[in-house]
Amino acid sequence: MTETQAAAEAVSTARPSLLEARDLHVEFASRGRRARAVDGVNLAIGEGEIVALVGESGCGKTTLARTLLGLERPTSGEVRYDGAALDYGSRALKAYRRQVQLVLQDPTGSLNPRHTVYEAVAEGPRIHGLPDEREVVTEALSRAGLRPPDRFFLRYPHELSGGQRQRVVIAGALALNPKVLVADEPVASLDASVRGEILALLLRLREELGLSALVVTHDLGLAWNIADRVAVMYLGRIVESGPVEQVLTAPRHPYTQALMSVLPESPERVVLTGEPPDPTRIPGGCRFHARCQVLASGKAAEAGVDGKCRSELLDVLPAVPGAQAACHYAEVAG
Amino acid sequence: MSLLELDDLSVTYRIASGEVPAVRGVSLTLDSGAALGVAGESGSGKSTLAMALLRLLPRDARVGGRILLDGEDVITMKWGRMRAVRWAEASIVFQGAQHGLNPVRRIGDQIAEPLLVHGLAKPDAARRRVAELLDQVGLPAWRARSYPHELSGGQRQRVMIAMALGCKPRLIIADEPTTALDVMVQAQVLTLIKELVAEQGISLIMISHDLSVLSDVCDRLAVMYAGRLVEHGPSAEVFHDARHPYSRALAAAFPTVGDPVSRLAPKGLGGDPPDPMRLPGGCSFHPRCPVALDECATLDVELWPAGEHHSAACVHVKEREGAQ
Ligand SMILES: Nc1ncnc2c1ncn2[C@@H]1O[C@H](COP(=O)(O)OP(=O)(O)O)[C@@H](O)[C@H]1O
Ligand SMILES: Nc1ncnc2c1ncn2[C@@H]1O[C@H](COP(=O)(O)OP(=O)(O)O)[C@@H](O)[C@H]1O
Ligand code: SF4
Numbered sequence: 001m002t003e004t005q006a007a008a009e010a011v012s013t014a015r016p017s018l019l020e021a022r023d024l025h026v027e028f029a030s031r032g033r034r035a036r037a038v039d040g041v042n043l044a045i046g047e048g049e050i051v052a053l054v055g056e057s058g059c060g061k062t063t064l065a066r067t068l069l070g071l072e073r074p075t076s077g078e079v080r081y082d083g084a085a086l087d088y089g090s091r092a093l094k095a096y097r098r099q100v101q102l103v104l105q106d107p108t109g110s111l112n113p114r115h116t117v118y119e120a121v122a123e124g125p126r127i128h129g130l131p132d133e134r135e136v137v138t139e140a141l142s143r144a145g146l147r148p149p150d151r152f153f154l155r156y157p158h159e160l161s162g163g164q165r166q167r168v169v170i171a172g173a174l175a176l177n178p179k180v181l182v183a184d185e186p187v188a189s190l191d192a193s194v195r196g197e198i199l200a201l202l203l204r205l206r207e208e209l210g211l212s213a214l215v216v217t218h219d220l221g222l223a224w225n226i227a228d229r230v231a232v233m234y235l236g237r238i239v240e241s242g243p244v245e246q247v248l249t250a251p252r253h254p255y256t257q258a259l260m261s262v263l264p265e266s267p268e269r270v271v272l273t274g275e276p277p278d279p280t281r282i283p284g285g286c287r288f289h290a291r292c293q294v295l296a297s298g299k300a301a302e303a304g305v306d307g308k309c310r311s312e313l314l315d316v317l318p319a320v321p322g323a324q325a326a327c328h329y330a331e332v333a334g
Numbered sequence: 335m336s337l338l339e340l341d342d343l344s345v346t347y348r349i350a351s352g353e354v355p356a357v358r359g360v361s362l363t364l365d366s367g368a369a370l371g372v373a374g375e376s377g378s379g380k381s382t383l384a385m386a387l388l389r390l391l392p393r394d395a396r397v398g399g400r401i402l403l404d405g406e407d408v409i410t411m412k413w414g415r416m417r418a419v420r421w422a423e424a425s426i427v428f429q430g431a432q433h434g435l436n437p438v439r440r441i442g443d444q445i446a447e448p449l450l451v452h453g454l455a456k457p458d459a460a461r462r463r464v465a466e467l468l469d470q471v472g473l474p475a476w477r478a479r480s481y482p483h484e485l486s487g488g489q490r491q492r493v494m495i496a497m498a499l500g501c502k503p504r505l506i507i508a509d510e511p512t513t514a515l516d517v518m519v520q521a522q523v524l525t526l527i528k529e530l531v532a533e534q535g536i537s538l539i540m541i542s543h544d545l546s547v548l549s550d551v552c553d554r555l556a557v558m559y560a561g562r563l564v565e566h567g568p569s570a571e572v573f574h575d576a577r578h579p580y581s582r583a584l585a586a587a588f589p590t591v592g593d594p595v596s597r598l599a600p601k602g603l604g605g606d607p608p609d610p611m612r613l614p615g616g617c618s619f620h621p622r623c624p625v626a627l628d629e630c631a632t633l634d635v636e637l638w639p640a641g642e643h644h645s646a647a648c649v650h651v652k653e654r655e656g657a658q
């Protein structure tokens with residue numbers, strides 16, 4: 001076991017929670033219907049903890065992340081930071097956004113092509129009126145692994161590689177000295193060889209600065225690479241969560257099992273059929289039942305829970321660190 | 335006989351500021367019914383290689399070497415013959431299906447077009463063929479009347495595959511067919527591609543930077559770096575026991591979930607891919623290579639044998655195999 005691993009495991013138990021979603025609902029109007037993009041979520045991110053939020057496209061990951069950042073208002077429920085409910089007043093929100101920083105996917109799209117690296121990283125500190133701008137930018141670039149920093153000051157995005165651009169985006173977030181990073185698909189558009197470098201950077205920032213992170217991804221390998229805990233989302237709800245070692249080696253929810261089974265090299269594949277979920281039409285009973293392989297194979301019926309699967313709603317999972325799954329079958333099958 | 339044979343293929347783009355050697359002396363063969371994966375970072379020359387096979391390169395590209403498709407040289411082929419080959423023998427499925435479809439035409443018409451244009455079917459028969467093709471890629475026949483925006487990303491990729499299958503080609507070239515797709519949709523599309531290869535005996539060249547995906551679908555893998563082939567061998571061997579340090583780095587980038595070695599230990603490769611206009615001397619990989627020797631900066635590397643049907647362009651391979 002490496003030092004990083006030992007350190008990570010020591011802190012993974014019972015950290016005080018820093019950022020929290022409580023019974024969070026976020027709805028959008030969509031062609032005359034209500035899209036329940038986030039439909040009852042409890043999730044806590046501890047100090048110095050890295051949580052991976054995984055699931056197919058359209059299941060509400062980005063909406064949940066944006067709501068945690070205060071960019072989207074919950075329809076009901078609340079976001080809590082450092083023990084208090086989020087204040088949506090413009091001043092309070094501005095202060096909050098210094099603490100909890102967004103790292104966007106697709107660094108090409110999130111950098112202004114006409115701004116130099118220096119200007120890109122200095123933008124946040126300027127908005128927040130931080131002193132010693134040059135020092136702040138230098139330090140942030142250096143922490144993000146762009147060294148020596150002054151060699152990058154005057155470069156434009158098109159003069160950088162994809163990995164370097166992603167580092168600039170991360171440096172921009174670090175310049176405000178945040179406590180939490182929310183990274184939405186941070187490596188999805190990067191090459192295989194760069195991917196590991198950026199992930200290692202996130203781990204190092206946690207180690208050096210005690211940063212917490214919520215990493216949104218559909219890549220389970222990424223969760224295995226860097227996260228302490230994982231939350232699996234399906235159609236607006238977290239359906240399984242817990243320590244990465246447990247959830248990703250012995251998944252209990254059929255949806256997690258299906259996601260795991262399509263990884264290359266997994267022995268038996270469960271390729272779910274059908275469309276990505278539609279949050280304007282969340283099925284009754286278990287929201288996964290129309291695509292559930294355990295129900296379709298008759299295993300749920302054998303266990304006597306098929307009726308429940310189709311008609312009985314499942315409780316919203318609480319924000320606890322231990323492993324848990326919202327599934328009638330998992331409840332009886334253990 | 336092999337279906338496809340590349341002999342010392344090179345492609346150089348000529349641009350205002352000079353020459354871009356995008357593919358540099360690639361030789362390989364593809365047997366009929368076999369599936370070959372081509373891996374490498376962006377810029378390594380994968381798409382250029384794919385486009386050269388069907389002569390889809392821009393006019394400012396200079397092509398050298400030989401490309402034999404079923405014994406015929408593609409590079410010197412007449413245009414009329416080339417057009418026929420493009421539909422009847424080899425089709426290409428491009429990266430990002432979103433861009434490959436015309437947004438204002440129904441997908442049925444788009445699938446039928448090549449059949450009609452090449453006189454392979456009358457309108458009635460073409461309609462039946464479209465339904466058959468949609469069925470083969472797992473879409474209902476009524477989807478023929480849909481417009482691209484009414485389909486999900488995965489469904490659009492299926493339509494692209496249906497188009498590629500239209501004229502019953504013997505070879506399909508799939509350039510990053512699943513890169514922008516979600517895990518589950520990716521699995522659906524890969525399953526489809528595997529079935530087509532197995533059931534219809536179609537040969538496949540699949541391009542990706544994800545070795546785990548390639549090794550899942552393909553029998554053999556070819557790894558490219560800076561326009562060169564740096565390793566070529568059986569998929570499982572290249573993925574699990576790569577002999578070139580660059581292939582090892584690519585393979586390690588996608589961890590096996592459950593493997594304690596990669597837990598909280600992401601592996602990357604430092605440095606940036608080289609600019610093709612300023613390639614390092616010796617082994618092009620030497621500035622980024624974790625196991626480089628002094629001689630690597632000047633040594634001429636070539637593919638050396640690294641086991642049965644396996645070769646790698648690294649001095650360590652040369653020395654190890656040479657010593658045996
Ligand atoms: N601003 C919006 N207006 C209407 N619908 C939205 C909006 N943002 C997201 N949605 C819908 O909410 C669902 C969840 O989307 P998203 O949070 O982006 O999921 P993910 O990030 O998991 O792909 C999708 O069905 C999406 O179409
Ligand atoms: N039309 C073009 N003109 C000039 N250079 C090009 C052109 N297309 C590709 N290149 C260059 O050729 C090299 C190989 O590109 P490409 O074949 O697209 O690689 P890959 O598909 O592996 O990402 C890159 O350096 C790229 O910038
Ligand atoms: S509750 Fe039933 S339908 Fe839902 S995931 Fe569990 S077994 Fe499947």
Ligand code: SF4
Nearest residue numbers: 617620623630648649
């Ligand atoms: S030849 Fe030298 S630099 Fe090139 S891959 Fe082998 S050890 Fe590394």
Ligand SMILES: [Mg+2]
Nearest residue numbers: 058061062063
């Ligand atoms: Mg998203």
Ligand SMILES: [Mg+2]
Nearest residue numbers: 380381382509
């Ligand atoms: Mg390409």
